[in-house]
Amino acid sequence: MLKDRFRALFGAPEDVGEGLVGAAPRVRVREVFRRFWPDTRPIRPWLWLSLVLLIVGPGLDTVAIWMFKIIIDDVLTPRNFGLLFVIAGAYLVITVLMGVVGFADHYLGDWMGERFAMDLRTRLFAHLQTLSVGFFERRQLGDVLARLTGDIAAIETVVLSGVTAILSNGFKIVFFTGALFFLRWELAAVSLVAIPLFWLLARRFARLIKQASREARRRSGSITAVAEESLGNIALVQAYNRQHAETERFRRENVGSFRAEMASTRLRALFVPLVDLLEVAGVLVVIGLGTWELTKNDISLGGLLVFLVYLGQLYSPVRAFGQLSNSMFTAAASAERVIEVLDEHPTVTTPARPRRLGRAHGVIAFHAVGFRYPGSTRDALHELSFTAAPGQTLALAGPTGAGKSTISKLLLRFYDPQAGAITLDGIDLRELDPWQLRANMALLMQETLVLDGTVRDNILWGRPEATEAELIAAATAADAHEFIQALPEGYDTRVGQRGRLLSGGQRQRLAIARAMIRNAPVLLLDEPTTGLDAVSSQRILGPLRRLMAGRTTIVVSHDLLTVREATQILYLEAGQATERGTHDELLTHNGSYAHMYRVHQRQAVPSVVSGSEPA
Numbered sequence: 001m002l003k004d005r006f007r008a009l010f011g012a013p014e015d016v017g018e019g020l021v022g023a024a025p026r027v028r029v030r031e032v033f034r035r036f037w038p039d040t041r042p043i044r045p046w047l048w049l050s051l052v053l054l055i056v057g058p059g060l061d062t063v064a065i066w067m068f069k070i071i072i073d074d075v076l077t078p079r080n081f082g083l084l085f086v087i088a089g090a091y092l093v094i095t096v097l098m099g100v101v102g103f104a105d106h107y108l109g110d111w112m113g114e115r116f117a118m119d120l121r122t123r124l125f126a127h128l129q130t131l132s133v134g135f136f137e138r139r140q141l142g143d144v145l146a147r148l149t150g151d152i153a154a155i156e157t158v159v160l161s162g163v164t165a166i167l168s169n170g171f172k173i174v175f176f177t178g179a180l181f182f183l184r185w186e187l188a189a190v191s192l193v194a195i196p197l198f199w200l201l202a203r204r205f206a207r208l209i210k211q212a213s214r215e216a217r218r219r220s221g222s223i224t225a226v227a228e229e230s231l232g233n234i235a236l237v238q239a240y241n242r243q244h245a246e247t248e249r250f251r252r253e254n255v256g257s258f259r260a261e262m263a264s265t266r267l268r269a270l271f272v273p274l275v276d277l278l279e280v281a282g283v284l285v286v287i288g289l290g291t292w293e294l295t296k297n298d299i300s301l302g303g304l305l306v307f308l309v310y311l312g313q314l315y316s317p318v319r320a321f322g323q324l325s326n327s328m329f330t331a332a333a334s335a336e337r338v339i340e341v342l343d344e345h346p347t348v349t350t351p352a353r354p355r356r357l358g359r360a361h362g363v364i365a366f367h368a369v370g371f372r373y374p375g376s377t378r379d380a381l382h383e384l385s386f387t388a389a390p391g392q393t394l395a396l397a398g399p400t401g402a403g404k405s406t407i408s409k410l411l412l413r414f415y416d417p418q419a420g421a422i423t424l425d426g427i428d429l430r431e432l433d434p435w436q437l438r439a440n441m442a443l444l445m446q447e448t449l450v451l452d453g454t455v456r457d458n459i460l461w462g463r464p465e466a467t468e469a470e471l472i473a474a475a476t477a478a479d480a481h482e483f484i485q486a487l488p489e490g491y492d493t494r495v496g497q498r499g500r501l502l503s504g505g506q507r508q509r510l511a512i513a514r515a516m517i518r519n520a521p522v523l524l525l526d527e528p529t530t531g532l533d534a535v536s537s538q539r540i541l542g543p544l545r546r547l548m549a550g551r552t553t554i555v556v557s558h559d560l561l562t563v564r565e566a567t568q569i570l571y572l573e574a575g576q577a578t579e580r581g582t583h584d585e586l587l588t589h590n591g592s593y594a595h596m597y598r599v600h601q602r603q604a605v606p607s608v609v610s611g612s613e614p615a
Contacts, residue, residue, distance in 0.1 A: 029158065029328050032335040035342075036159045039120050043112045050112065050164065053105040058172040060098045062179055065313065067091050069306040077301065109164055113156045121152045124338060132347040133414040134374055142225030147337045154334030162328050169317035176314040183307050222253040347374075348413050354433040360440040361425050362390040362521035362552035364411065370419030371410060371575075380406045381575040383420070388568075390521065393553040395563030397593065398572035404556040406575075408524050411554070413437055424522070441522045442515035442547075450507050455484050456491040458510055462518035470517060478513035478543040480506070512543045523548060526556045569593070 027035075040047065067087060075083050125148060136144075180188035230237060230246045237246055291304075364387065371381040381403045388394040396404040409415055410422055413434045422429045429437060442462070450458055459471055466474075471491070475481040483506055487493035495501050495510075502510065515523065525544070557563050564583035571579040571586065571593040579591050586593040 027332065027336045027339055029332045032155070032158050032332050032339070033163075035339060036120065036155055036335070039123065040116060040159060042119060043115055046108060046112055050105065050108050051167065053101055053108065054164065054168045055171055057098070057101050057105060057168070058175045060094055060101065061172070061313070062175040062310075064091065064094050064098065065306060065309050066179070067094070068309065072301060072305060109161070113160050116160050117153055117156045120155060121148060124148055124152060124341065127342055127344075130346055131344055133409065134347055135344055138374075140222075140225035140229070142228030143222065144341070145228065146224040147341055151334035151337045154331040155338060157331035158328055158335060162331070165320065169320050172317040173314060176310045176317075179310050180307060180314065183310070187307060223250070223257055226250050226253050348416055348434060350433045350435075351431055354436070355427050355431045357424070357427065357432055357436050357440065360521050362440075363423075363425050364388045364394075364522060364552055364554070365423045365426075366407075366420070367423065368420035369410070369417045369422060371406060371415065371417045373406075373415075379575050381410075381417070384572075384575065384577055385420075386568075386570055386577065386580070388552050388554060390552050391550055392567040393548060393555060393565075395555045395557065395566035395569045396572060397557060397563055397569055397596075399596075402572035403575040404572060405526055407554070408443070408526050408556055411522070411524060412441060412443070440520050441524060442518045442520040443524045443526070444508075444511055444515055444547075445526045450495055450502070450510060452495070452497045454489075454492050454494055455487065455510065458495065459491075459513045459517055462514040462516070466517050474513045474517035477516050477546050478509045480509040480513050480543075483509070509543060512547055516543075516547055521551055523551045523553045524556070525553065564597075 067090065070083075071087055074080060075087065128144065128148075177188070226246075226249055230250065237243060366384050366386050369381055369384045370379055372379045384403070384407075386394065396407060398404060406415075410417060411429075413429055413432075416430055424432070424437065424440070451461070456471065459474060460466060462474075463470075472481060475484055475491075484491055484493075495507075525548075555563055555566060563569055566583070569579075569581060569583060569586060570577045571591075573592065579586055579589060579593050581589065587597065
């Protein structure tokens with residue numbers, strides 16, 4: 001019903017489509033506060049100092065206003081100017097104190113807010129690092145980044161800035177209300193009638209504003225997601241002349257955000273004049289009654305004027321309470337998106353008492369493994385069994401979608417199988433700490449992952465504690481030392497985002513050096529020559545052979561010509577091993593492997609394992 005009213009009065013942001021990002025589960029403001037208040041623990045000692053400043057500030061304001069009553073009633077009306085210099089000196093001292101307190105309060109408030117946001121952002125980032133790969137495969141990266149930045153900043157409004165504003169305005173109301181009742185309680189009682197109206201109006205608007213803010217934050221995630229995806233693949237966009245289509249997609253998400261923001265703006269803009277109207281009505285009533293009491297000498301001129309000043313100062317924090325309510329609901333819409341991520345749990349967890357592994361020998365075994373991706377209706381692997389031992393190379397061949405890369409993901413425990421078991425040296429991987437398991441594996445992926453840092457940084461990712469000699473030895477074994485030395489700053493040369501300042505072959509050799517320096521007993525090669533030309537493919541064969549020597553190697557490839565010299569070949573179809581054996585055995589069998597091999601002969605490339613030409 002509330003949503004229908006919102007759509008009818010202010011237009012529906014959903015009219016331009018649902019966007020890339022779904023809405024987060026709704027959360028009440030008090031739940032937001034409960035969830036994130038523990039994050040204030042490091043700054044709580046400073047919160048007490050802030051509380052003192054919040055009390056002192058309104059107190060000084062109250063005293064400063066009272067000084068005007070003394071000037072009017074004790075100096076100007078009786079024309080007793082002897083007190084003027086004393087009052088002026090006192091007012092100067094109060095003004096200086098107000099400046100000092102105001103500066104300390106403002107600086108401390110900003111410091112606490114930024115520190116809170118920094119710690120919470122770091123906590124969310126650390127939590128994202130623990131989530132399973134499947135989470136990132138289901139999510140738009142741009143939306144995750146939006147939650148990590150803008151949405152985190154909004155939470156500070158609820159937990160710190162909002163609480164500080166509530167206390168500050170609360171103390172102002174207490175001091176100014178006390179002064180009003182001290183001056184003339186009858187007038188004070190009449191003037192406070194408008195305050196409940198302020199509150200009711202604020203609550204009415206806050207609910208509608210939260211609806212608009214929730215949609216605006218969702219659209220913000222969609223905008224970032226579209227921008228990240230499009231700009232991250234700008235070469236593809238331009239190659240296929242999709243610039244206009246991507247711009248239209250970006251515009252469509254912006255239109256949704258624009259409509260949501262404008263709906264919120266219309267509500268806020270309407271709220272302010274309604275509050276002003278209530279405030280003016282209250283002041284006019286007080287002026288009328290105050291003037292009548294002034295004629296009866298029940299209140300002095302200075303008392304009436306200062307009463308009106310206090311009343312104006314009182315309405316200001318009351319109005320701020322209403323606006324703060326709107327801001328809190330707006331911030332809560334962002335907090336919902338952060339809570340949604342924090343409530344995500346990794347699908348792969350460390351057992352309560354993990355088995356100790358140390359450096360593994362390297363015997364890999366699949367025992368009737370079955371696996372299905374979350375949300376999928378078919379098995380990616382079905383009752384798959386095989387064994388690979390140190391010094392052996394197991395090649396996984398088959399058409400796209402057969403389950404080859406899934407095996408690598410299961411070995412790294414990005415996922416756990418739903419049926420069967422995978423063991424390393426006879427230990428079920430689910431009994432191992434994923435950190436310790438992955439320390440025994442080196443991965444060379446189809447997409448060569450190189451980070452925006454120096455050559456040295458990228459190689460040392462394999463083993464950060466490695467020495468300079470080990471670094472150079474790994475680069476030399478990967479046939480990378482020569483080209484690295486030719487770079488402008490050698491090992492300290494930055495490689496650019498995703499290594500774009502290097503050629504494909506250079507990036508691959510850098511990745512091989514990273515795997516070399518890791519010196520893990522198990523090696524996973526996922527399409528290691530994909531995307532390389534014949535010369536570059538030939539160039540990395542030597543480093544690959546050195547990397548594979550003595551290790552348990554699993555090669556994932558859809559190109560049969562790159563795996564024919566493996567110790568054992570598994571041919572996968574629809575997640576099942578339909579054929580297994582050596583290259584010659586499978587050709588003799590004359591099944592699917594032999595058929596696919598004959599198709600690929602026309603496009604022969606050097607073998608990863610032997611480098612020999614196709615038969």
